[in-house]
Amino acid sequence: MDWIQFFGYFGSFLTSITFIPQVYKAWQSKSVGDLSTWMMLIVVLSTIVWLAYGFGINSGPVILANAIVLVLSLVLLYFKYIFKKDNAVSRAND
Amino acid sequence: MDWIQFFGYFGSFLTSITFIPQVYKAWQSKSVGDLSTWMMLIVVLSTIVWLAYGFGINSGPVILANAIVLVLSLVLLYFKYIFKKDNAVSRAND
Known part of the structure; x- marks a missing residue:
């Protein structure tokens, strides 16, 4: 692995x-707090666009970093969905 | 500009x-709230590492996106410094 690749994978690691x-x-x-759904959807879209670019230029670090961030933002979106639902249920039971 | 470059610059735009x-x-x-200084320093470091990689593979989009994020995280770090100072002063004057 040359230095350029090392920087790339180190960058992926730091981003993750x-x-x-x-x-x-x-x-x-149990709260996604200040993160708006709209903002999280833009993050998801941006990682998909970066993935397309990463595959296009055949860059392992760009693909890796964006694959990880895509998974983590989908997890946050899922949290947003389930925690909102839980809060709605607990408020309904008050 | 080919499609790959388009995806790259569109990714830079979305990240920004x-x-x-x-x-x-x-x-x-007037608050940087939940963002820890430690975390912001890692973001700054990661953008510098990504910049080195971007120059290494000669990728305009990687350079552009990380240059913008680097400037914005330095602005946030600066806010963290000045707002903390202001709060300390206003508390001292209470």
């Missing part, structure tokens, strides 16, 4: 670890 | 617009 605490925090707090 | 509301919100609320 900046997203993981957000997912963990959302899971702990 | 997901960061801008965060900077705007931080400016409006």
Whole structure:
């Protein structure tokens, strides 16, 4: 692996670890808080577009980073859906 | 511009617009809130690493997206510094 590839995969690693605490925090707090659905959909779209670019230029790091961020943003969207539902149920039972 | 480049620059655009509301919100609320300094430093480091990779593979979109995110995260770090200072001063004057 040359230096360029090393930088790329190190970048992928750093990008991934900046997203993981957000997912963990959302899971702990059972809330996706300030993240709007609209914003999260743009993040999902952006990772899909970046994936297309990554495959187009055959860049492992771009593909890897965006595949991880895509999965994590889909997890956040799923949390948004299930936690909203839970809150609605608990409010209905008050 | 071929389709691959189009996807790359469209990805850069989408990545940029997901960061801008965060900077705007931080400016409006005069608070960087939940964003830890540690996390923001990792974001800054990751964009620098991605920039090195982008220059290495000569990818305009990777360079552009990370240059924009680097500037925006430095702005957030600056906000974190000045808003903290303001709050400390206003508390001292209470």
